[in-house]
Amino acid sequence: MSRLIVVSNRVNPPTGGGEESVGGLAMALAASLREYSGIWFGWSGKTIEKFTGHLNIEKTGGVTAATVDLEEIDLDEYYNGYANKTLWPLFHYRNDLAAFDRAFDQGYSRVNRRFAETLAPLLQPDDIIWVHDYHLIPLARELRALGVKNRIGFFLHIPWPAHQVMINLPRHRQLVESMFDYDLVGFQTAEYQHAFEEYVLSEAEGTMVRPGCVKGFGRMLEVGAFPIGIDAADFARMVKSSRARRMRDLMKAHTVFRHLIVGVDRLDYSKGLEERFLGFEHFLTSNPDLRREVLMLQIAPVSREAVEAYQEIRARLDSLSGRINGEFADVDWAPLRWVNRNYRRDELAGIYGAARVGLVTPLRDGMNLVAKEYVAAQNPDDPGVLILSRFAGAARQMGEALLVNPNSPEEVADALRRALGMDRPERIRRWSALFDTVEREDVVGWRDAFVSALSGMNTKMRPALVV
Ligand code: ADQ
Numbered sequence: 001m002s003r004l005i006v007v008s009n010r011v012n013p014p015t016g017g018g019e020e021s022v023g024g025l026a027m028a029l030a031a032s033l034r035e036y037s038g039i040w041f042g043w044s045g046k047t048i049e050k051f052t053g054h055l056n057i058e059k060t061g062g063v064t065a066a067t068v069d070l071e072e073i074d075l076d077e078y079y080n081g082y083a084n085k086t087l088w089p090l091f092h093y094r095n096d097l098a099a100f101d102r103a104f105d106q107g108y109s110r111v112n113r114r115f116a117e118t119l120a121p122l123l124q125p126d127d128i129i130w131v132h133d134y135h136l137i138p139l140a141r142e143l144r145a146l147g148v149k150n151r152i153g154f155f156l157h158i159p160w161p162a163h164q165v166m167i168n169l170p171r172h173r174q175l176v177e178s179m180f181d182y183d184l185v186g187f188q189t190a191e192y193q194h195a196f197e198e199y200v201l202s203e204a205e206g207t208m209v210r211p212g213c214v215k216g217f218g219r220m221l222e223v224g225a226f227p228i229g230i231d232a233a234d235f236a237r238m239v240k241s242s243r244a245r246r247m248r249d250l251m252k253a254h255t256v257f258r259h260l261i262v263g264v265d266r267l268d269y270s271k272g273l274e275e276r277f278l279g280f281e282h283f284l285t286s287n288p289d290l291r292r293e294v295l296m297l298q299i300a301p302v303s304r305e306a307v308e309a310y311q312e313i314r315a316r317l318d319s320l321s322g323r324i325n326g327e328f329a330d331v332d333w334a335p336l337r338w339v340n341r342n343y344r345r346d347e348l349a350g351i352y353g354a355a356r357v358g359l360v361t362p363l364r365d366g367m368n369l370v371a372k373e374y375v376a377a378q379n380p381d382d383p384g385v386l387i388l389s390r391f392a393g394a395a396r397q398m399g400e401a402l403l404v405n406p407n408s409p410e411e412v413a414d415a416l417r418r419a420l421g422m423d424r425p426e427r428i429r430r431w432s433a434l435f436d437t438v439e440r441e442d443v444v445g446w447r448d449a450f451v452s453a454l455s456g457m458n459t460k461m462r463p464a465l466v467v
Contacts, residue, residue, distance in 0.1 A: 002126045002455060004038035007119065009079065009135035011042040013063040029132065033063045036451075041066045041119050047075055053118045068118050070111065077107020080306045083135045086169070089309070091134060091158050092270040092364040095168050097309050105171065109138065116142030123150060128455050131182075133157045140181035153184040153454040155226065158366040159393070160192035163199045173203060180219040184454045186226040188366045188393040193225045226450045227397055228367050229442040235376045238349045244377075247350025251297075255354070258295050258333075259420055262355035264348060264370050265362070267300040267340065269313055272363040272389065272406040277320045277336070279361070279412025284328050284335055286413055290420060292333060296359070297351070301342045314340070352377035357419045358386045360394075361406035367393040371401070375434045383431035385419035387412070397441060400433040 006029055013030045033040055044056055044067035051074070056067045070078075081104035089097035116139060123129070129152040131139050140152045166172055176199060179185055187193040197214050200206035204216030212224055238244055251260060261280070265271040276298070284291050300317075304310045321338040328335045343351070352358065358374030371386060371394045378384055388394060388401035395403055402415040 001036075002128050003124065004033065004036040004451065005119070005123065005127050005129045006033055006038060006040045006132065007115070007129065007136060007139065008040070008042045008132040009083070010045060011040050011065045011067050012045070013040060013060045013065055030061065030063055034061075039064045039066050039122065041068075041122070042115075043067065043079075044069050046070075047072045051114060053114065055118060055122075066122065068115070070114070074107060074111050074114075077104050078111040079135065080304070082108035084304055084307050085309075087134045087137075088158070088270075090165065090169055091161050093159075093161060093165055094269065095165065097269070098168070100170050112136060112138045113142045115139060116146055116148075119143070120146045120148055123148060125150070128451065129153070130155065130451065130454065137175055138178035141178040144181045151183045151454055152181070153186065153450060154179065154182045155186040155450060156192070156366070157188065157228070159364055160187055160196045160199075162195050163202055166195075166199050167203070176200070176204065177217045180217055180221050182221065184222045184224065184450075186224050186450055186453075188225065188227055189396045190225040191396070192366075192393070193223050196223060222453070224453060226446055226453075227393065227441060228369070228446045229438065229444075230369050230372045230376060231444070232372075232376055232439045232442040233444075235349065235373060238346045239353060239377050241346045241349070243344065243346040244350035244353065247347045248353045249350075251351055251354035255295050258293055259356035260354055261294055261296040261357040261359050261416065262351060262374070263296070263298040263300075263359045263361075264351070264373075265298075265300050266303040267310065267314060267317075268303060269309060270362055270364050271300075272361045273298065273300060273313065273317055274320060275363065275406050275409070276359060276361045276412065277317065277324060279406070279409045280336065280359075280416070281320075281324050281327075282409035283413035283416045284324070287417055290417065291328065291335070292330070294335065294416075294420065295333070295337065296335060297337045297339070297355070299339050299341070299343065299348075299351070302340055348373070349377045353379065356384045357416065358384060359412075359416075360386065360392065361389040361404060361412060362392050363389070363406055365389070365392040365394070369394075371398060372438045375431065375438050378431055378435070380428070380431070380435075382424065383427050385422055385427055385430070386434060387415045387419055397437050398434055400430040 040063055046069045048069040051071050058065050085099040086104055127150050129150050131154045200214050200216035206214055206216035209215050209220060213222055280296050321336050324336050325334045352374045360368055360371040362368055371388050374386055386401040388398055388403055389406040390403050402419060404411045404415045
């Protein structure tokens with residue numbers, strides 16, 4: 001069997017046992033690698049004065065990790081810069097927050113080149129290379145320049161924006177053209193795939209060769225939608241763990257006679273936290289009869305603190321939560337609990353399990369794994385209700401959730417009222433359908449679909465110059 005080489009910006013394989021609090025991407029990749037004898041390659045998370053290309057090789061939790069240290073300037077220009085100040089906001093439709101700076105552009109190209117130069121000597125001829133996310137879009141171009149002929153696939157975890165948004169990016173053609181050096185490019189949903197195709201048709205003299213194959217810049221590229229899932233089997237085990245049970249009991253004890261509404265997100269402007277708080281405030285204002293029957297818990301650990309936009313959200317949310325509690329709290333109750341820390345995954349499973357409502361309302365989200373984790377953690381006999389943003393990729397698969405526009409406080413408030421009043425048969429009916437999807441379309445299925453599409457390809461089909 002060919003080896004699978006996974007490449008992502010950060011390499012942080014979980015050590016196993018449910019104690020980790022790593023992000024969605026890391027959990028998904030570790031689950032993907034465990035069954036393949038492969039390597040996970042990327043940045044170590046450390047900086048050094050002068051880049052050497054020295055590889056640190058370590059085996060953790062059944063995964064071989066090969067990491068490289070970067071320079072401080074790489075971190076500023078590539079990671080904090082082009083990836084998180086340019087591409088992330090733009091791809092999440094926050095053009096107003098996107099910084100365009102040529103130094104970022106250069107740093108991004110430099111790090112992608114350094115990654116390619118360090119990775120290339122490790123490769124064997126039949127390795128399959130799977131590159132992840134917006135940090136590494138031009139990696140295949142750099143590898144091809146070094147003569148790498150292996151199959152290389154790319155998966156984008158975040159949305160692909162509409163054509164009119166994409167063209168805000170200086171040198172957008174150059175970036176998209178570099179994607180034609182992959183054999184396969186995968187998106188979370190068909191909608192993002194179509195947005196990519198539309199870009200190619202409009203900006204790169206493109207044509208559709210057939211569904212799933214687009215020609216642009218004079219070359220052909222296979223594209224597809226591969227919605228990511230959670231490790232459903234592992235999560236189900238975690239839900240039954242003693243820690244999860246203890247956490248569920250603790251939460252229940254803190255909310256006697258009340259319904260818990262839970263939100264769990266990285267502290268990021270794309271997650272719609274301010275809008276969510278405003279929706280909850282509207283619910284409290286417009287439903288005096290239900291007011292004292294609820295408690296909202298929002299868990300949001302800080303992330304990307306080096307980027308200014310992230311420092312500002314926290315201050316705004318502190319003040320908004322203060323206002324809401326100041327307005328509605330009583331001697332024995334405050335409506336909103338706002339917590340900025342990470343939890344172990346088994347503890348999170350317990351928290352989800354205690355919540356009558358999962359409130360998942362990002363303004364834009366590639367997929368959103370929290371929605372799936374919430375569903376997986378419910379008690380089948382008395383499940384809670386998922387309220388989900390229409391703008392999360394997950395909404396495409398999870399139509400039985402209460403779908404809302406996260407920008408509308410009225411819609412969020414109405415959905416909360418509806419969820420709290422929903423009778424048990426309807427909750428069970430909706431949850432069963434959601435759970436079927438979460439279980440069936442899990443991370444293992446996602447990995448298999450992508451890897452088999454990539455490895456099953458005839459090498460002759462590799463995007464070549466069309467003459
Ligand atoms: P993220 O933007 O990080 O991922 P998401 O898919 O919701 O978003 O995953 C977050 C993960 O972090 C979940 O597994 C969650 O349990 C965990 N998490 C969040 N808060 C936590 C806390 N306080 N303690 C512990 N764990 C916490 C990106 C894209 C998404 C896409 C994923 C996977 O932005 O759209 O779904 O990659 O492709």
